[in-house]
Amino acid sequence: MLIKKKKSWHIPASEITPEHLFLSRRQFMQGAAALSLSALLAACGGSKAAETAPVGRAPATNADMTPGVVAETMDELGDKLTSYNDIITYNNYYEFSTDKQAVSRLAAGYLTSPWQVEVGGLVNKPGVYDVDDLKSLFDQEERIYRLRCVEAWSMVIPWIGFPMSQLLELVEPKAEAKYLRFETVYDPDNMPGQKSRWYTWPYVEGLRLDEAMNDLAIFATGLYGKDLLPQNGSPIRVVVPWKYGFKSIKSIVKIELVAQQPTSLWMAAAPNEYGFYANVNPEVNHPRWSQATERRIGELSRRPTLKFNGYEEQVAHLYADMDLRRNY
């Protein structure tokens, strides 16, 4: 069942002036008009209007490019949802390919049902859960979140899922448990990218326990009113919207509660570039490029990146005593 809950952070869009749009759109368009191609750019990535379809959760296939039903068309800052088509065809999922355009094609038909997730480690009630059971065990809510990629582009995505805290309460972490360690499925026969030797597979990510208990942290099982497609990390993935996209690990098969900080795939691949925390922060640049601004998919202009991706109020307290420059 899909429940739409209003959260404290979910204030109506009408009450907010989108001050974060630092480039006046009109000004930019006037400038762009000088360039003969500008009109065509506007046509790129236009979003589809929400279609009228029966309310509820629809199964998703790559052949059906129409989005399901969403409760709202904007996030709490008044930013429009990224089009369904862009969300399901422009993917960073190195298990399939490093080419964002190729992922949806290579992932099409990847079987993610039935699917089981093992939850173990430092917990009182370890268990193996079928994803379908998790979906009926916990109410599925829609959460409209901004997703900010470390490559400085972003989307607004209406996820469906449930708070991580609910699963954690079920398995009862022990007192020694300080971190969560997530693992993506390892299946090189069906995931051609996992044959690449530039990375240590499977994909691993982690969160501090208090981060995972934060209300914003969810396990997503769907988006745009439909089940997740393989390219978006079906059937179950993490979504932590205040962190760079790579923290939101896809197609999870294993969740472990651990005492020591886990080493993620990216931390192992380039420790000076990708840290454990990876909080979105315009003041802390990637060693090779600036994180001050971002390009919203479907839009022309750059916009400034917001600290904690605009969720400062909800998560800043988690890092109160930390040097964010060092703990990047």
Add this chain to the structure above:
Amino acid sequence: MKIDNKTLSQAVNRVVHVGAWIPFIWLLVGYYTNDLTADPIREITLRTGKTSLILLILSLAVTPLMIWFDWKFLAPSRRPLGLYAFIYVCLHLLTFVYLDYGLQWEFIVQGIVEKRFALVGFIAWLLMIPLVITSTKAAQKRLGQRWKQLHKLAYLIGILAIVHYVWLVKNAYTQPLLYGLVLFILLISRWQPIKQRLIEGRQIVKRWTRQRKAAREKTG
């Protein structure tokens, strides 16, 4: 029938002039058919950059090809290849400055100066400017020996372009390293000891084929 070098040169030049426009036309078609991915600005940036790199490598391949195969007819295509590489890198930079950053100089300067990835690309572009200015026959005559020295900057530009590419990717180094390997082979072929060997080798092969031909004619 033997085709003389001049005819071959003209044919190659025609291929260069037509071929160099294809990526641009393809980009325009992509625009009109809304087929430049969900992130068109990134796609334009990547494609103009890649095209420029390929053209630069092709222009740097002319001399080695003449060393390896004695294809003197390629010499006149070096200049247009280099100039087209410059045109595409200008489109690349323009996309960054105008389409991407909307002429927000504060961010552009920050983006270029603070980040080594953009900085090396920018330096490579700057270094190309004197080469373009002195690309005319008149400049070549006026500068004499110094022209040759100056245009050796193209080697450094090629290396900077590869570094720029390596620093762009997130660990998937296969592609940039392949381009780097090609550039390495092209540059090492010019190095006198290697060049000498290559020329000697070429002459041995030539002599050998001539002897074979002569032998065949005698028996036949």
